[in-house]
Amino acid sequence: ANIVVLPGDGIGPEVTAAAVDVLRAVASRYGHDFHFREHLIGGAAIDATGSALPAETLAAARSADAILLGAVGGPKWSDPSTRVRPEQGLLAIRKALGLFANLRPVKPHAATLGASPIKPHLLQGVDLIVVRELTGGIYFGDKTRGDGDASDLCRYSVAEIERVVRHAAALARARSGRLTSVDKANVLETSRLWRDVTTRIVGEEFPDVQLEHQLVDSMAMHLLARPRSFDVIVTENMFGDILTDEAAMLAGSLGLLPSASLGEGRGGIFEPIHGSAPDIAGKGIANPYAAILSAAMLLRHALELEGEAQCVELAVSQALDAGVLTADLTSDRARAVGTRAVTEAVLEQLE
Amino acid sequence: ANIVVLPGDGIGPEVTAAAVDVLRAVASRYGHDFHFREHLIGGAAIDATGSALPAETLAAARSADAILLGAVGGPKWSDPSTRVRPEQGLLAIRKALGLFANLRPVKPHAATLGASPIKPHLLQGVDLIVVRELTGGIYFGDKTRGDGDASDLCRYSVAEIERVVRHAAALARARSGRLTSVDKANVLETSRLWRDVTTRIVGEEFPDVQLEHQLVDSMAMHLLARPRSFDVIVTENMFGDILTDEAAMLAGSLGLLPSASLGEGRGGIFEPIHGSAPDIAGKGIANPYAAILSAAMLLRHALELEGEAQCVELAVSQALDAGVLTADLTSDRARAVGTRAVTEAVLEQLE
Numbered sequence: 001a002n003i004v005v006l007p008g009d010g011i012g013p014e015v016t017a018a019a020v021d022v023l024r025a026v027a028s029r030y031g032h033d034f035h036f037r038e039h040l041i042g043g044a045a046i047d048a049t050g051s052a053l054p055a056e057t058l059a060a061a062r063s064a065d066a067i068l069l070g071a072v073g074g075p076k077w078s079d080p081s082t083r084v085r086p087e088q089g090l091l092a093i094r095k096a097l098g099l100f101a102n103l104r105p106v107k108p109h110a111a112t113l114g115a116s117p118i119k120p121h122l123l124q125g126v127d128l129i130v131v132r133e134l135t136g137g138i139y140f141g142d143k144t145r146g147d148g149d150a151s152d153l154c155r156y157s158v159a160e161i162e163r164v165v166r167h168a169a170a171l172a173r174a175r176s177g178r179l180t181s182v183d184k185a186n187v188l189e190t191s192r193l194w195r196d197v198t199t200r201i202v203g204e205e206f207p208d209v210q211l212e213h214q215l216v217d218s219m220a221m222h223l224l225a226r227p228r229s230f231d232v233i234v235t236e237n238m239f240g241d242i243l244t245d246e247a248a249m250l251a252g253s254l255g256l257l258p259s260a261s262l263g264e265g266r267g268g269i270f271e272p273i274h275g276s277a278p279d280i281a282g283k284g285i286a287n288p289y290a291a292i293l294s295a296a297m298l299l300r301h302a303l304e305l306e307g308e309a310q311c312v313e314l315a316v317s318q319a320l321d322a323g324v325l326t327a328d329l330t331s332d333r334a335r336a337v338g339t340r341a342v343t344e345a346v347l348e349q350l351e
Numbered sequence: 352a353n354i355v356v357l358p359g360d361g362i363g364p365e366v367t368a369a370a371v372d373v374l375r376a377v378a379s380r381y382g383h384d385f386h387f388r389e390h391l392i393g394g395a396a397i398d399a400t401g402s403a404l405p406a407e408t409l410a411a412a413r414s415a416d417a418i419l420l421g422a423v424g425g426p427k428w429s430d431p432s433t434r435v436r437p438e439q440g441l442l443a444i445r446k447a448l449g450l451f452a453n454l455r456p457v458k459p460h461a462a463t464l465g466a467s468p469i470k471p472h473l474l475q476g477v478d479l480i481v482v483r484e485l486t487g488g489i490y491f492g493d494k495t496r497g498d499g500d501a502s503d504l505c506r507y508s509v510a511e512i513e514r515v516v517r518h519a520a521a522l523a524r525a526r527s528g529r530l531t532s533v534d535k536a537n538v539l540e541t542s543r544l545w546r547d548v549t550t551r552i553v554g555e556e557f558p559d560v561q562l563e564h565q566l567v568d569s570m571a572m573h574l575l576a577r578p579r580s581f582d583v584i585v586t587e588n589m590f591g592d593i594l595t596d597e598a599a600m601l602a603g604s605l606g607l608l609p610s611a612s613l614g615e616g617r618g619g620i621f622e623p624i625h626g627s628a629p630d631i632a633g634k635g636i637a638n639p640y641a642a643i644l645s646a647a648m649l650l651r652h653a654l655e656l657e658g659e660a661q662c663v664e665l666a667v668s669q670a671l672d673a674g675v676l677t678a679d680l681t682s683d684r685a686r687a688v689g690t691r692a693v694t695e696a697v698l699e700q701l702e
């Protein structure tokens with residue numbers, strides 16, 4: 001398999017290197033042939049080429065079996081007057097590859113309950129997955145900036161809603177059969193369309209799936225008050241961005257959460273949901289668990305190697321059980337380990 | 352003072368009745384003259400007049416010194432095919448009265464830490480206030496609905512941002528001097544304008560206020576991970592809707608959180624941030640604390656009776672300390688009391 005690696009900025013290179021090490025170990029253990037090719041994206045690409053998504057990167061991504069991404073952005077490129085932003089590279093590649101379904105699973109691990117701001121008894125048994133629409137809505141609508149005002153258009157077509165809801169409903173069917181759709185139908189027209197289409201698709205094509213609708217403001221509460229009661233959650237782009245970062249707190253740290261961005265075909269982008277964390281970049285202390293778990297999602301969704309994916313997830317679980325924790329996961333600073341130690345612990349478990 | 356009461360739907364009538372009782376007690380104790388006049392809004396107004404905000408209600412609201420509101424909405428009026436929605440009444444009155452600054456304070460009380468999903472040690476000393484822009488953004492932009500799509504326009508003018516940021520910065524100056532502005536400047540044009548205007552206004556007019564910018568997704572985490580580090584938070588309408596419901600979980604229950612919606616002049620709307628809770632309406636078990644605390648905000652902001660406002664807040668605090676808790680605030684069902692018992696406990700403390 002041909003895997004394109006886009007390390008990006010900040011801690012991106014460190015955590016993707018850890019994930020690549022794990023994928024290499026999987027390849028050698030199971031006799032697979034993985035080829036890795038690095039390309040530029042984000043701020044690193046701006047510095048080298050002037051573009052946040054160079055044509056060469058996009059071409060490589062299009063022909064890849066899967067893409068492993070680190071993170072983009074940093075203070076160096078966030079001056080308000082800048083015309084080219086690292087984030088544009090990320091948004092552009094998602095859009096260009098048609099990766100409309102962003103899967104963000106949240107399953108708190110016993111060893112990291114202490115790191116969560118949420119009371120442990122609420123976290124027992126939490127196992128949810130958010131399916132965030134990733135190529136539509138206010139992220140991609142027309143934008144204007146005048147002397148005295150600015151605007152962003154939030155637009156959704158029926159087809160855009162249908163395909164992501166189908167993806168989420170199929171996932172719900174394969175899990176507990178429960179689907180929660182999140183919108184703001186009491187205020188937004190796009191949300192009313194979202195609710196109509198969701199109700200119709202699930203009713204017609206997934207009659208065995210139990211669908212409930214939640215308003216985004218209520219959902220921001222329920223996610224904390226009764227996280228166990230959710231299984232698959234589907235929502236539009238902007239709400240998904242906010243709710244998944246909120247949901248990350250259930251797992252204790254953003255540093256534990258992987259994601260998969262999928263389209264109609266195989267392939268996809270696999271990336272931790274954390275950012276580039278420029279403040280700790282280059283220090284060898286970044287938490288690579290989310291990148292490693294993203295590699296597991298890559299094995300599962302892009303390469304259809306379910307056994308291998310579970311093997312990586314088990315290894316992560318065992319490393320966490322063994323107390324191999326980075327600084328974001330433990331209040332016991334003296335016990336905190338770095339990126340390399342986590343990677344080795346996972347590799348050791350893999351054997 | 353001439354106070355218009357808009358009970359609305361569901362538990363609205365019960366909790367506003369409690370708040371009115373408290374205001375009457377304040378009036379008699381301090382020798383004030385408060386006149387209360389009830390008017391229709393929301394679903395109740397739709398049933399009676401066909402409109403969610405009858406002209407008569409708006410006229411009364413315009414001439415009032417302050418407005419006490421309950422809640423609007425319910426399943427009866429939420430059929431997707433309905434043309435008139437209860438929420439339209441609420442949005443219309445906010446807009447018509449120019450109430451652009453929605454203040455939502457969050458200060459967890461020792462007696463209700465148990466009701467919060469957040470670990471108690473994180474809640475100690477939390478005392479923050481969100482200033483949500485209330486009459487602009489995607490709530491009020493043009494909406495379209497075609498056969499195959501729908502859209503909502505998010506628009507902000509410089510003037511709209513300036514006035515709410517001034518309000519928030521003045522509040523920050525009167526408190527700890529720290530202001531956090533929340534946007535999504537890495538994606539939205541309106542957010543980049545928001546960030547520019549906020550930076551300019553605070554820099555020029557409030558040089559003593561310490562301003563930081565946060566992205567809305569990060570903020571959804573920080574609010575849980577380190578709530579104590581925030582003082583005044585200012586943000587646009589939609590983000591404010593989501594973040595304040597999330598922040599409500601810090602206080603343990605939505606049933607404890609009041610709000611004030613203010614404009615350029617005196618007056619304003621004072622309402623609990625909870626909804627109409629149709630499932631428990633009419634049972635006498637609704638939590639009236641948020642409505643009573645909204646009455647305290649009415650005394651403070653609309654009538655400039657700071658001493659009286661503090662007196663009500665103290666009475667609430669003492670009632671909570673005494674363990675007078677509704678079902679949403681305690682897991683000990685046998686100890687839970689109803690609306691009337693809370694009201695009497697607060698009235699008793701007021702004496």
Ligand SMILES: CC(C)[C@H](C(=O)O)[C@@H](O)C(=O)O
Binds near residue numbers: 073087273537568
């Ligand atoms: C970097 C940013 C543009 C991006 C987003 O908002 O989609 C990030 O927050 C994410 O969630 O992947």
Ligand SMILES: CC(C)[C@H](C(=O)O)[C@@H](O)C(=O)O
Binds near residue numbers: 186438442624
């Ligand atoms: C009822 C609804 C329209 C309203 C809003 O979204 O503003 C409510 O959620 C609120 O926060 O006051």
